[in-house]
Amino acid sequence: MNEAVVLTSERILEVTEDVLRRYGLAKATVVDVARALDVSHGSVYRHFPSKASLREAVAKRWLERVSAPLAQIAAEPAPAPAKLERWLRELFGAKQKRVCEDPEMFATYLTLAREACSVVKAHKQNLIAQVEGMIAEGVAQGAFDVADPKVAAAAIFDATRSFHHPAHADEWSECTCSARADAVLTLLLRGLAAR
Amino acid sequence: MNEAVVLTSERILEVTEDVLRRYGLAKATVVDVARALDVSHGSVYRHFPSKASLREAVAKRWLERVSAPLAQIAAEPAPAPAKLERWLRELFGAKQKRVCEDPEMFATYLTLAREACSVVKAHKQNLIAQVEGMIAEGVAQGAFDVADPKVAAAAIFDATRSFHHPAHADEWSECTCSARADAVLTLLLRGLAAR
DNA sequence: GTGCTGACAGATATTGAAATCTGTCAGCGC
DNA sequence: GCGCTGACAGATTTCAATATCTGTCAGCAC
Numbered sequence: 001m002n003e004a005v006v007l008t009s010e011r012i013l014e015v016t017e018d019v020l021r022r023y024g025l026a027k028a029t030v031v032d033v034a035r036a037l038d039v040s041h042g043s044v045y046r047h048f049p050s051k052a053s054l055r056e057a058v059a060k061r062w063l064e065r066v067s068a069p070l071a072q073i074a075a076e077p078a079p080a081p082a083k084l085e086r087w088l089r090e091l092f093g094a095k096q097k098r099v100c101e102d103p104e105m106f107a108t109y110l111t112l113a114r115e116a117c118s119v120v121k122a123h124k125q126n127l128i129a130q131v132e133g134m135i136a137e138g139v140a141q142g143a144f145d146v147a148d149p150k151v152a153a154a155a156i157f158d159a160t161r162s163f164h165h166p167a168h169a170d171e172w173s174e175c176t177c178s179a180r181a182d183a184v185l186t187l188l189l190r191g192l193a194a195r
Numbered sequence: 196m197n198e199a200v201v202l203t204s205e206r207i208l209e210v211t212e213d214v215l216r217r218y219g220l221a222k223a224t225v226v227d228v229a230r231a232l233d234v235s236h237g238s239v240y241r242h243f244p245s246k247a248s249l250r251e252a253v254a255k256r257w258l259e260r261v262s263a264p265l266a267q268i269a270a271e272p273a274p275a276p277a278k279l280e281r282w283l284r285e286l287f288g289a290k291q292k293r294v295c296e297d298p299e300m301f302a303t304y305l306t307l308a309r310e311a312c313s314v315v316k317a318h319k320q321n322l323i324a325q326v327e328g329m330i331a332e333g334v335a336q337g338a339f340d341v342a343d344p345k346v347a348a349a350a351i352f353d354a355t356r357s358f359h360h361p362a363h364a365d366e367w368s369e370c371t372c373s374a375r376a377d378a379v380l381t382l383l384l385r386g387l388a389a390r
Numbered sequence: 391g392t393g394c395t396g397a398c399a400g401a402t403a404t405t406g407a408a409a410t411c412t413g414t415c416a417g418c419g420c
Numbered sequence: 421g422c423g424c425t426g427a428c429a430g431a432t433t434t435c436a437a438t439a440t441c442t443g444t445c446a447g448c449a450c
Contacts (some may be wrong), residue, residue: 042413245443396446400443403436403441409433420423
């Protein structure tokens with residue numbers, strides 16, 4: 001049966017994503033995943049202590065695919081205001097692309113994320129830290145005038161929720177959406193700018 | 196039975212709110228409302244064409260109780276920046292007070308609002324129009340420098356969603372919440388300000 | 391005539407029995 | 421020994437029968 005392919009956590013995660021895509025979140029069971037891997041479901045529990053932890057690992061992978069390209073932008077040497085704007089637009093774009101291309105899978109990940117809230121919290125902290133870095137750079141460059149980059153980063157994140165928080169995903173397909181994002185970005189960059 | 200009290204839409208709405216509070220959204224039926232009013236459920240359908248329209252009317256009442264005090268603030272003669280800030284804080288406070296005092300009823304109204312999305316849309320338009328008025332005043336006073344008050348008002352509304360949109364209600368009890376609201380308000384008012 | 395009632399049809403929700411799933415573990419095969 | 425299997429107990433989900441609700445309307449009372 002086993003076809004000489006070792007059963008790794010990575011392989012389980014890949015197949016779990018497939019199963020989630022095929023069956024949907026509600027219907028996908030550990031037995032389904034095991035069947036797709038051609039092993040008994042007991043073997044899956046050898047790599048993940050529970051169904052919840054398996055789902056959490058899937059959510060983590062997904063969030064990492066969002067944050068990795070952002071981290072790359074944040075690491076580039078560039079004037080802070082332009083870089084921050086590009087970073088935010090990339091964040092909006094990444095989320096909005098996902099929901100437009102495959103709304104069903106987006107809904108699945110959304111519910112997954114609700115369950116794995118500690119993973120989401122860490123992801124959010126990571127993103128805010130990236131923003132904080134860019135703001136601190138901007139202050140050093142004399143482009144931004146901000147009392148506390150950490151507080152300002154959280155504020156930027158909070159103020160742009162309409163465009164990256166999944167709760168507002170149903171508005172992302174509206175034609176006014178990108179103009180509204182522009183308006184918020186303009187306002188926020190003006191708010192950060194040294195004068 | 197009828198005790199000489201006429202059956203008005205207003206009375207039905209009041210009793211419906213009671214029934215919703217007592218039974219919860221899922222369990223509250225038109226029959227329950229009729230029983231509480233001591234009439235047959237057919238009579239309720241004489242005033243509201245459907246259960247959905249009855250619920251919509253309840254949602255509308257609720258939203259009006261939010262927007263009325265805000266309209267009063269918006270109408271006061273005062274310097275625009277301070278007034279706008281007070282208005283936003285009142286908005287945040289009104290929502291947050293509701294969720295803290297009676298989370299169950301808040302959840303009920305939230306679901307109600309999801310169903311009656313046209314009513315909610317109108318409410319949102321109303322609030323944004325109030326903000327637009329204050330921003331236009333600020334421009335006239337020379338305090339704000341804004342290309343298009345309508346666009347800016349929508350941006351202010353979008354940028355403060357974390358603190359007034361019910362999707363984020365679970366964060367409103369966090370101790371960091373008011374500091375975060377302060378940070379966003381500071382940033383936005385700086386963004387609007389003439390320099 | 392006006393406004394309410396109560397019986398009704400079709401839609402929706404509840405319930406409990408049966409099926410399936412999760413998580414464990416003794417034991418098998420390599 | 422190590423990793424997998426498959427049977428098992430308890431939890432969860434499904435499904436279909438049953439009960440309740442929504443919305444209508446003919447007819448009654450005032």
